[in-house]
Amino acid sequence: MKDFATLFTRIDESTKTTVKVAALADYFQTATPQDRLWTIALFTGRRPKRTITATRLRTWAAEVAGLPDWLFEESYSIVGDLAETISLVLPPARNITERTLTDWIAYIKSLSAREEDDRKAGILSAWDSMPNTERFLFTKLLTGGFRIGVSGKLITRALAKATGQPEPQLTHKLMGNWTPDTTTWDALIEADDPTADLSRPYPFYLAYQLDGFDDLGVPTDWNAERKWDGIRGQLILRGGEHHLWSRGEDLMTDRFPELAQLLDYLPEGTVIDGEVLAFAAEKPLSFNALQKRIGRKTVPKKLLTEAPVILMAYDLLEHQGDDIRNTPLKDRRAQLQSLIADVPATAPIRLSASVPFQTWQDLSAARDQSRALNAEGLMLKRLDSPYLAGRKRGDWWKWKIDPLTIDAVMIYAQAGHGRRANLFTDYTFAVRHGSDLVPFTKAYSGLTDKEFREITSWVRKNTLQRFGPVRQVPPEHVFEIAFEGIQASPRHKSGVALRFPRMLRWRRDKPVDEANTLDDLKELLATYG
Amino acid sequence: MADVLTFTDRGIYCPAGDFYIDPWKPVDRALITHGHSDHARFGMGRYLATAGTAPVMRHRLGQITLETVRYGETTRIGDADVSFHPAGHVPGSAQIRVAVKGQVWVASGDYKTVADGLSEPFEPVQCHAFITECTFGLPIFKWTPEDILTQQINDWWAANAAAGRASILGAYALGKAQRLLTTVNPEIGPILTHGAIENTNAVLRNQGFPLPDTTLVTPDMSHKTHPGALVLATPSALGTTWARRFGTASTAFASGWMALRGVRRRRAADRGFIVSDHADWEGLNTAIKATGATKIFATHGYTSAFQKWLSSQGYDAHIVSTDYQGEDFDQAEGPEA
Numbered sequence: 001m002k003d004f005a006t007l008f009t010r011i012d013e014s015t016k017t018t019v020k021v022a023a024l025a026d027y028f029q030t031a032t033p034q035d036r037l038w039t040i041a042l043f044t045g046r047r048p049k050r051t052i053t054a055t056r057l058r059t060w061a062a063e064v065a066g067l068p069d070w071l072f073e074e075s076y077s078i079v080g081d082l083a084e085t086i087s088l089v090l091p092p093a094r095n096i097t098e099r100t101l102t103d104w105i106a107y108i109k110s111l112s113a114r115e116e117d118d119r120k121a122g123i124l125s126a127w128d129s130m131p132n133t134e135r136f137l138f139t140k141l142l143t144g145g146f147r148i149g150v151s152g153k154l155i156t157r158a159l160a161k162a163t164g165q166p167e168p169q170l171t172h173k174l175m176g177n178w179t180p181d182t183t184t185w186d187a188l189i190e191a192d193d194p195t196a197d198l199s200r201p202y203p204f205y206l207a208y209q210l211d212g213f214d215d216l217g218v219p220t221d222w223n224a225e226r227k228w229d230g231i232r233g234q235l236i237l238r239g240g241e242h243h244l245w246s247r248g249e250d251l252m253t254d255r256f257p258e259l260a261q262l263l264d265y266l267p268e269g270t271v272i273d274g275e276v277l278a279f280a281a282e283k284p285l286s287f288n289a290l291q292k293r294i295g296r297k298t299v300p301k302k303l304l305t306e307a308p309v310i311l312m313a314y315d316l317l318e319h320q321g322d323d324i325r326n327t328p329l330k331d332r333r334a335q336l337q338s339l340i341a342d343v344p345a346t347a348p349i350r351l352s353a354s355v356p357f358q359t360w361q362d363l364s365a366a367r368d369q370s371r372a373l374n375a376e377g378l379m380l381k382r383l384d385s386p387y388l389a390g391r392k393r394g395d396w397w398k399w400k401i402d403p404l405t406i407d408a409v410m411i412y413a414q415a416g417h418g419r420r421a422n423l424f425t426d427y428t429f430a431v432r433h434g435s436d437l438v439p440f441t442k443a444y445s446g447l448t449d450k451e452f453r454e455i456t457s458w459v460r461k462n463t464l465q466r467f468g469p470v471r472q473v474p475p476e477h478v479f480e481i482a483f484e485g486i487q488a489s490p491r492h493k494s495g496v497a498l499r500f501p502r503m504l505r506w507r508r509d510k511p512v513d514e515a516n517t518l519d520d521l522k523e524l525l526a527t528y529g
Numbered sequence: 530m531a532d533v534l535t536f537t538d539r540g541i542y543c544p545a546g547d548f549y550i551d552p553w554k555p556v557d558r559a560l561i562t563h564g565h566s567d568h569a570r571f572g573m574g575r576y577l578a579t580a581g582t583a584p585v586m587r588h589r590l591g592q593i594t595l596e597t598v599r600y601g602e603t604t605r606i607g608d609a610d611v612s613f614h615p616a617g618h619v620p621g622s623a624q625i626r627v628a629v630k631g632q633v634w635v636a637s638g639d640y641k642t643v644a645d646g647l648s649e650p651f652e653p654v655q656c657h658a659f660i661t662e663c664t665f666g667l668p669i670f671k672w673t674p675e676d677i678l679t680q681q682i683n684d685w686w687a688a689n690a691a692a693g694r695a696s697i698l699g700a701y702a703l704g705k706a707q708r709l710l711t712t713v714n715p716e717i718g719p720i721l722t723h724g725a726i727e728n729t730n731a732v733l734r735n736q737g738f739p740l741p742d743t744t745l746v747t748p749d750m751s752h753k754t755h756p757g758a759l760v761l762a763t764p765s766a767l768g769t770t771w772a773r774r775f776g777t778a779s780t781a782f783a784s785g786w787m788a789l790r791g792v793r794r795r796r797a798a799d800r801g802f803i804v805s806d807h808a809d810w811e812g813l814n815t816a817i818k819a820t821g822a823t824k825i826f827a828t829h830g831y832t833s834a835f836q837k838w839l840s841s842q843g844y845d846a847h848i849v850s851t852d853y854q855g856e857d858f859d860q861a862e863g864p865e866a
Binding site: 012013014015065067068070071072074075078079080081084085088089149417418419420421422449461466 | 667668669670671786788789790791792794795797798799800831833834837838841852
């Protein structure tokens with residue numbers, strides 16, 4: 001664990017990418033193959049199975065530290081990370097012993113089969129045997145979610161440096177549902193064939209937001225299509241089975257069982273990039289309809305009829321078992337089109353149509369229709385572009401519509417945690433209703449650090465009342481709140497729920513009596529809900 | 530029995546002596562615990578402070594009417610007996626003990642219980658009621674032992690110097706900067722200082738505090754003129770054009786907030802050294818216990834949690850609202866604490 005802790009410290013102590021990559025590359029050249037594999041797994045979101053609940057860990061840590069539970073919780077709310085809170089409150093370790101990362105993971109697994117008392121004793125003795133950083137990392141293994149400022153991109157760069165293999169190939173090798181228990185360093189990294197695993201998806205190609213037409217050249221070089229508002233997904237048909245992956249590398253196959261019938265219509269060895277959409281009467285439904293199906297592992301029949309889904313196909317990545325990502329987009333689309341042409345209209349797949357245009361102005365007009373079509377905007381893709389891995393500039397651009405906005409009054413503030421500990425960053429906003437203020441949303445992003453500091457200092461001086469961590473403040477500041485969607489919600493006092501609300505700007509120029517009203521909000525609901 | 534000290538919108542007030550302690554609005558008579566700007570403010574008719582605090586107050590507040598006392602010396606003001614006792618916060622800092630008719634209250638200002646090698650060490654004062662800060666009043670705050678801290682800073686500086694990089698360390702101008710100066714190893718390289726720190730250095734040197742040689746950063750200086758230098762700067766100077774003259778330097782902050790990984794990452798410094806001039810969790814609890822007080826007032830910091838904790842430990846604990854800010858890491862031009 002010591003070398004893993006050293007790696008973590010080197011990464012954590014630097015803000016420079018080159019330093020982080022060098023630290024990882026060193027580690028990939030010196031650690032044992034099994035430790036390397038686990039490190040890749042952890043940094044790409046593949047954590048060991050949780051064997052002890054977070055509640056138990058908190059209770060045990062508070063007990064060892066001699067703290068009442070509420071004080072532990074109070075501390076946790078400031079720190080924002082359970083493993084860090086635990087490692088901070090525990091007394092110093094007394095029996096330092098060294099085990100490898102892989103050993104500790106095996107140790108954690110072995111606890112799951114034991115009785116509660118044994119598991120507790122096992123955890124307490126582990127905590128008592130590690131210095132601080134190692135204890136923090138060990139507890140991170142128990143609580144899951146190993147986000148420590150290392151992106152997948154950084155991992156592949158470091159692996160490329162350590163192994164001499166090209167980055168895109170490594171990115172591909174790391175995709176899919178492998179775990180260190182199902183593969184080895186040699187099979188995953190050293191072996192030549194990234195398609196050995198039949199369910200393995202290709203890395204998604206992601207676009208940047210368009211920042212102007214100047215560098216695009218002539219319109220005839222480009223294909224425009226709608227940017228649909230669903231879940232980006234990759235459908236894999238190989239070996240008589242199908243797999244549906246989300247962009248976040250979640251396997252979603254069972255959540256959308258209607259897509260299984262595509263096995264009957266599409267040939268073996270097909271991989272399609274598309275958007276999972278709730279769809280009825282040849283039209284996409286709003287994202288609100290699809291939302292009901294997100295997070296459900298199994299789908300009741302009623303929901304299948306209420307919110308049926310299709311795959312809106314964007315691109316063809318594999319055809320008859322061949323990786324065709326390097327052929328030009330126009331050829332890939334032609335092949336995709338002919339594949340879909342052979343599929344009966346009752347099957348849940350459509351080709352995402354090209355949006356015809358002659359000039360960039362035409363395109364702007366087409367973009368204005370997005371909301372009416374339940375689309376998020378447009379995509380522009382160069383006709384001769386390959387399908388690249390990850391977010392790249394140049395050949396693909398997204399051109400999203402502007403968000404909906406409303407001017408609201410800040411009425412409560414709460415301190416953030418983690419990066420934002422001791423700063424007031426989480427606010428509750430209200431709209432006016434007669435002489436009342438009706439709260440309707442919370443938001444905690446969109447301002448600069450400087451603005452957050454200024455508001456923090458104002459909140460400290462202007463607290464009217466405290467409700468635990470929440471401060472009531474005088475309704476003096478107006479903010480423009482941006483959001484992507486709005487829907488009716490009986491659970492909220494205002495009767496509405498917003499999708500992805502954030503602060504677009506601090507309207508210092510606006511007095512409170514010019515903020516929007518509940519009627520304004522209801523009008524937005526009537527128009528866009 | 531009347532309270533020895535009361536809490537008003539001007540500051541902590543003693544009716545028996547008709548004076549205020551660390552007031553934040555103009556009053557006739559102000560007793561000052563230490564020179565940080567949220568405790569020693571402009572506009573008071575008369576000031577009373579320790580001899581050790583006086584020079585920095587004169588330096589910062591200019592022409593003021595200021596009387597000084599020695600630690601432990603008792604002064605009669607009205608019907609109150611007043612004395613100042615070391616708070617260990619910064620050089621010259623004091624807790625103020627006020628006794629009226631056998632009732633003893635102590636206003637501690639800001640304090641820390643660990644000796645920093647420069648400030649007069651904290652001295653517990655027996656009292657009935659104790660007014661305490663709790664900037665770091667949660668059990669997640671435990672300071673790095675002084676010897677390990679020194680080692681960490683020296684190692685960091687030496688490694689940077691060996692790699693040809695400057696080391697820029699952000700620390701508050703009064704107290705923190707000087708205590709770091711006395712612990713670092715001056716043989717590693719030259720020590721450069723930001724103006725606000727160098728001014729305070731001059732005041733403390735005049736008072737006889739032994740600080741190593743430092744050089745004020747002037748426009749002609751860079752990492753080329755002073756290779757391998759340690760640059761002590763105020764936290765707000767990091768990331769500015771002022772700091773950019775030192776090229777691709779390694780940056781660090783020295784603050785109690787560095788105990789939290791999130792805060793460390795927010796400030797995007799390469800390193801964070803966990804060191805404060807305020808008491809950590811254990812320090813607060815030890816100090817309060819040592820006073821023998823049963824009545825505790827928490828002024829600034831994690832007041833609600835700390836009050837609840839003290840109540841659960843059997844104290845008669847209260848929260849009072851003040852304008853003190855403690856170690857306010859995010860204040861752009863903040864009071865140094």
